[in-house]
Amino acid sequence: MSEAAYRIDSLQYCNWSEKIFTQMREGGLDAVHVTIAYHENFRETVARMEQWNALFERFPHLIFQGFTGDDVRLARDTERTAIFYGFQNPSPIEDDIRLVEILHTLGARFMQLSYNNQSLLATGCYEAEDPGITRMGREVIAEMNRVGLVVDMSHSAERSTLEAMEISARPIVITHANPAFWHPALRNKSDAVLKGLAETGGVLGFSLYPHHLKDGTDCTLESFCEMVARAAEIMGAERLGIGSDLCQDQPDSVVEWMRSGRWTKNVDYGEGSKDNAGFPPQPEWFRDNRDFGNLEHGLRAAGFSETDVAGIVGNNWLRFFDENFGPDY
């Protein structure tokens, strides 16, 4: 390999603990993009940052907050994991475009424009109608471009996603989803989205969340890696990464908050169902952070070169971090 293989997971929302941070180190994770807000408003999001600051103070030998690509290198050099913040909904900015810069200064690096439902900015993947990016959405995309807060369309609907690619002056991403050609879930992405994403210089993070996998918990590593190989044919291997969507040790009350937030008094089952309402079990070959090595083995077996494997498990995300986390001069 011409470049060291960094390992980066571009989405996790675990019930954070010393155990999990230790497993990150065992798995060689140099950086993890962690969700800190689903439906939280600004002040609630700051409270999440306060909780993370408490963890950084408590476990400085395992984790620290990441702001730039160089923090991934610092993590590797100091045998720790850099934690990057992201939001799955624009709720942290409320109705105030100037909170984009404030939250970027506090370390936010990814923000989804919508989460399943219509937001002030864009449409979510479970809405019946998708009118595309809103007036405020256009303004917020420009502001995110300006400061270096990356547009993430993982939970957004198709038209909104394609329009975001058009409107955004900088590459956008899908931090955690899989191609619909492999598993046609509403959360997975069409060939048009995959192609558009690659053309704009974005990155797709493959999800290991069972509802996004063909055969769910029973999905095989071989099937997953063959899907990655097909996606590489469409997008190019340099546009691919991992965004496991790992929700380790979370109680089912958390998936209820993700799905229902404060937008309904009823229960929304999201990608689940009444009979399968909680977090589904992980496939045995990707239980948690310790199994990144399995992904590398599987990708090699699917025919990827060492450079491509290194790119998919982290180097592609690192290149993206380097180019997109700062102001657009």
Place this chain on the structure above:
Amino acid sequence: MSEAAYRIDSLQYCNWSEKIFTQMREGGLDAVHVTIAYHENFRETVARMEQWNALFERFPHLIFQGFTGDDVRLARDTERTAIFYGFQNPSPIEDDIRLVEILHTLGARFMQLSYNNQSLLATGCYEAEDPGITRMGREVIAEMNRVGLVVDMSHSAERSTLEAMEISARPIVITHANPAFWHPALRNKSDAVLKGLAETGGVLGFSLYPHHLKDGTDCTLESFCEMVARAAEIMGAERLGIGSDLCQDQPDSVVEWMRSGRWTKNVDYGEGSKDNAGFPPQPEWFRDNRDFGNLEHGLRAAGFSETDVAGIVGNNWLRFFDENFGPDY
């Protein structure tokens, strides 16, 4: 001079405009510590930061946000003025110690523990009783020390101020006040406070606000600079700076907000009086930012060396910024 003379004003609260930023450049100001909160709570303080971000976007050729001492050097090199944030009251942290780190990340560099009245942390200079630093005050001082948010006791009472010096592991400051030996106002400081401040490595910023001056608006430059010379005998010239308390172009409604906040429904006249309730006129030799040169001339005439003059108008603050705006490793 062995070192370039930087010009730093360690306190202003003007009605900010292009005119004033241009005058900062005319006056050669490399850095200004600006108050962004008197009684504002957390969310209101963030709104002030949003307003400053709008100014930084609008006047990038004149100003930018400063975070470190090196930003003062960057300002000099690029012929702009670095703007550093501070609070005159701990109201922005509300009752939440973890907001100290959040606000430091957003750029807060000075925080007064109290403003005239009793706060959750310390006693203000207009209270009848001063019970000293509170339980929460001790905790917040330690947290401020940890992250590099400087304790400012400009508007605090004597016992609280002396205790803050004892409790704080890092130097504290008085950004804007004068010695009581020269003008015995409640806001000015006793010899004990001046000596203590010098011993802990702190800095006193001399105020040009008429209520802090002997003879008020009619104070002479000679009298002011003789006072500085006497303070230097007590503290050492390297512990002295300027904190003009310039409130240029503010309507009197602003001084009412400073004094009465939301703590009284009545009018508090603070340092003024019923017959002199508004902002007093500046002395003619210090109208605004353009008159820093007058201070230098006056200090030379009072017998200060070039090194001392350079220290007092900015280099002493720069040294303090270098040492105290980052984490305490």
